[in-house]
Amino acid sequence: xxxxxxxxxxxxxxxxxxxxxxxxxxxxxxxxxxxxxxxxxxxxxxxxxxxxxxxxxxxxxxxxxxxxxxxxxxxxxxxxxxxxxxxxxxxxxxxxxxxxxxxxxxxxxxxxxxxxxxxxxxxxxxxxxxxxxxxxxxxxxxxxxxxxxxxxxxxxxxxxxxxxxxxxxxxxxxxxxxxxxxxxxxxxxxxxxxxxxxxxxxxxxxxxxxxxxxxxxxxxxxxxxxxxxxx
Amino acid sequence: xxxxxxxxxxxxxxxxxxxxxxxxxxxxxxxxxxxxxxxxxxxxxxxxxxxxxxxxxxxxxxxxxxxxxxxxxxxxxxxxxxxxxxxxxxxxxxxxxxxxxxxxxxxxxxxxxxxxxxxxxxxxxxxxxxxxxxxxxxxxxxxxxxxxxxxxxxxxxxxxxxxxxxxxxxxxxxxxxxxxxxxxxxxxxxxxxxxxxxxxxxxxxxxxxxxxxxxxxxxxxxxxxxxxxxxxxxxxxxxxxxxxxxxxxxxxxxxxxxxxxxxxxxxxxxxxxxxxxxxxxxxxxxxxxxxxxxxxxxxxxxxxxxxxxxxxxxxxxxxxxxxxxxxxxxxxxxxxxxxxxxxxxxxxxxxxxxxxxxxxxxxxxxxxxxxxxxxxxxxxxxxxxxxxxxxxxxxxxxxxxxxxxxxxxxxxxxxxxxxxxxxxxxxxxxxxxxxxxxxxxxxxxxxxxxxxxxxxxxxxxxxxxxxxxxxxxxxxxxxxxxxxxxxxxxxxxxxxxxxxxxxxxxxxxxxxxxxxxxxxxxx
Numbered sequence: 143x144x145x146x147x148x149x150x151x152x153x154x155x156x157x158x159x160x161x162x163x164x165x166x167x168x169x170x171x172x173x174x175x176x177x178x179x180x181x182x183x184x185x186x187x188x189x190x191x192x193x194x195x196x197x198x199x200x201x202x203x204x205x206x207x208x209x210x211x212x213x214x215x216x217x218x219x220x221x222x223x224x225x226x227x228x229x230x231x232x233x234x235x236x237x238x239x240x241x242x243x244x245x246x247x248x249x250x251x252x253x254x255x256x257x258x259x260x261x262x263x264x265x266x267x268x269x270x271x272x273x274x275x276x277x278x279x280x281x282x283x284x285x286x287x288x289x290x291x292x293x294x295x296x297x298x299x300x301x302x303x304x305x306x307x308x309x310x311x312x313x314x315x316x317x318x319x320x321x322x323x324x325x326x327x328x329x330x331x332x333x334x335x336x337x338x339x340x341x342x343x344x345x346x347x348x349x350x351x352x353x354x355x356x357x358x359x360x361x362x363x364x365x366x367x368x369x370x371x372x373x
Numbered sequence: 374x375x376x377x378x379x380x381x382x383x384x385x386x387x388x389x390x391x392x393x394x395x396x397x398x399x400x401x402x403x404x405x406x407x408x409x410x411x412x413x414x415x416x417x418x419x420x421x422x423x424x425x426x427x428x429x430x431x432x433x434x435x436x437x438x439x440x441x442x443x444x445x446x447x448x449x450x451x452x453x454x455x456x457x458x459x460x461x462x463x464x465x466x467x468x469x470x471x472x473x474x475x476x477x478x479x480x481x482x483x484x485x486x487x488x489x490x491x492x493x494x495x496x497x498x499x500x501x502x503x504x505x506x507x508x509x510x511x512x513x514x515x516x517x518x519x520x521x522x523x524x525x526x527x528x529x530x531x532x533x534x535x536x537x538x539x540x541x542x543x544x545x546x547x548x549x550x551x552x553x554x555x556x557x558x559x560x561x562x563x564x565x566x567x568x569x570x571x572x573x574x575x576x577x578x579x580x581x582x583x584x585x586x587x588x589x590x591x592x593x594x595x596x597x598x599x600x601x602x603x604x605x606x607x608x609x610x611x612x613x614x615x616x617x618x619x620x621x622x623x624x625x626x627x628x629x630x631x632x633x634x635x636x637x638x639x640x641x642x643x644x645x646x647x648x649x650x651x652x653x654x655x656x657x658x659x660x661x662x663x664x665x666x667x668x669x670x671x672x673x674x675x676x677x678x679x680x681x682x683x684x685x686x687x688x689x690x691x692x693x694x695x696x697x698x699x700x701x702x703x704x705x706x707x708x709x710x711x712x713x714x715x716x717x718x719x720x721x722x723x724x725x726x727x728x729x730x731x732x733x734x735x736x737x738x739x740x741x742x743x744x745x746x747x748x749x750x751x752x753x754x755x756x757x758x759x760x761x762x763x764x765x766x767x768x769x770x771x772x773x774x775x776x777x778x779x780x781x782x783x784x785x786x787x788x789x790x791x792x793x794x795x796x797x798x799x800x801x802x803x804x805x806x807x808x809x810x811x812x813x814x815x816x817x818x819x820x821x822x823x824x825x826x827x828x829x830x831x832x833x834x835x836x837x838x839x840x841x842x843x844x845x846x847x848x849x850x851x852x853x854x855x856x857x858x859x860x861x862x863x864x865x866x867x868x869x870x871x872x873x874x875x876x877x878x879x880x881x882x883x884x885x886x887x888x889x890x891x892x893x894x895x896x
Binding site for chain 2: 304344371
């Protein structure tokens with residue numbers, strides 16, 4: 143009897159795969175850019191979890207599927223598909239990471255538009271049309287994307303959303319139409335006061351819960367107080 | 374309802390210790406932590422056993438200084454037991470001791486320095502008769518004379534800044550609030566009344582009716598002891614009987630009326646907030662509205678004013694110099710502005726038919742929001758700030774990923790930021806287990822009541838810290854501070870100037886922090 147080992151058969155996209163692997167590959171391909179988690183594969187193919195793990199490891203090795211990680215866990219995609227925006231995190235994600243600098247650029251553009259048009263009432267449509275005229279493609283935002291940026295500026299307390307009323311500045315608008323203006327006294331929005339509590343060391347201190355009159359952290363020995371009092 | 378937090382108690386006890394010493398503060402601490410107690414119970418429970426007689430003396434002192442109120446509860450029907458006198462600490466009045474200068478300023482501005490002087494005497498002594506006030510004035514360097522003292526006291530009582538002391542030991546009825554007792558009439562049954570706390574019930578029972586609480590002061594005549602019931606009060610001179618005569622004669626005993634003093638500070642704060650958020654014109658209109666509605670406010674911490682017409686607002690407004698410069702059209706504009714809502718500001722005034730109502734709750738919610746958001750920004754950063762504001766707006770539980778999407782923050786960093794705020798009590802968290810999903814969903818919410826309470830506790834803590842640091846700075850240079858400034862030179866003078874600057878900074882910080890405490894506790 144020969145003791146030579148038979149050479150392993152070459153694996154192709156459909157040959158050399160177990161039944162489970164074929165089933166799982168088919169299922170993952172059907173999900174296209176959304177991919178599927180192990181749990182979804184188990185549920186969709188009725189294959190036991192342990193066998194799914196074995197099969198997905200094998201398919202990854204064969205470079206037939208790839209893994210994409212996000213907050214929701216690991217997703218498996220067929221190699222011919224790119225992960226969709228939802229899987230990557232959304233409109234504002236690039237390569238799985240939030241594109242902070244682009245978001246800040248877009249916010250600055252919005253603020254500049256509002257600053258330029260501060261004598262007028264600025265609606266979402268006006269800001270959208272400004273973005274549509276942008277030179278860079280990535281700055282050509284849709285209506286929904288523009289709304290997201292504006293909502294974020296409202297959360298930053300940089301702009302405010304107002305509903306048009308009967309006043310003269312809103313005379314060109316329907317009553318109840320949403321418009322935006324910069325926050326600040328000159329814009330008629332007033333300014334939020336800096337909190338009295340936040341302006342002292344205790345307000346910003348992450349250790350206030352540990353601070354006691356005679357403890358290791360106390361007002362008489364506090365380093366933040368030393369700095370604040372100029373010692 | 375009084376919100377007594379842990380550091381609220383510690384701060385209150387610190388105030389009592391500073392003013393009256395540690396033995397007195399132990400009695401106060403016992404009452405604040407354990408609630409109403411009899412004198413025997415206090416003697417038994419207070420730290421470092423204070424004998425019963427000493428406890429009684431301390432209670433007399435605290436009552437005289439308006440920090441404690443005695444009361445008793447009617448024994449159950451048919452019971453032969455006697456009602457035991459108990460004592461309750463008045464947390465708000467203890468905190469008021471740190472803001473006497475603000476109260477004095479209100480009176481000085483409205484009624485002048487003579488009235489301010491009389492109020493200051495009452496604030497520092499707790500309670501005095503007119504005779505005692507006159508005696509003190511006679512012994513002082515800048516005496517104003519008994520006529521002026523009486524006149525000042527009359528003005529203070531008429532303006533309700535000063536009141537007759539309350540009943541020394543009111544008796545609370547021992548009734549359960551059953552359905553039968555709630556039926557008072559068709560109207561009463563429709564009006565929902567929040568259940569009163571024990572402290573509110575005690576204070577209500579102790580407070581006499583307005584005619585007795587704010588009597589007209591006549592010339593003191595020792596021969597007439599009782600009021601003539603049939604005669605017209607304004608025509609005859611007689612002596613009013615007192616409900617609590619602790620002095621040698623049966624004179625009325627007076628004390629500051631903290632309710633009215635806080636009301637004035639509350640109104641002032643409202644006007645400031647509107648001035649910052651809108652403009653001077655709106656602030657002037659609001660001031661007039663507050664003046665119109667003031668006498669009809671049933672309690673200092675009311676949510677809304679009474680409705681008032683444009684005419685009554687304008688009539689009040691034109692009594693001031695600034696108001697006379699405003700046309701009716703401008704006033705209408707201001708009212709419209711204050712009635713408008715944006716994502717940034719709620720409406721400060723409610724317009725109904727032909728009248729306007731001041732929405733105090735709305736005005737203070739803006740200032741409270743600023744305080745909360747400032748802390749979140751400074752302590753946790755800009756991303757946390759956006760998340761906190763988003764959750765405040767939503768006012769419901771929201772899942773982590775949705776918060777990350779709304780606040781445009783990295784999904785993997787969002788949970789850590791939210792957890793930090795949750796650990797410090799600024800967010801509410803709930804876990805939602807979903808079948809088939811390995812990790813439960815985390816849901817987050819801003820519960821404004823809980824955050825307000827947390828903020829109040831931390832602000833009391835901060836006030837305590839600032840006070841302790843102030844004492845430390847003053848003690849550390851005690852000898853230097855005794856030397857006259859002109860005799861100092863070089864390094865010593867430098868040190869003295871630096872020390873002075875620190876003391877000024879700490880004192881002004883404590884002053885402003887107290888405004889923030891009032892915003893969450895008293896307003």
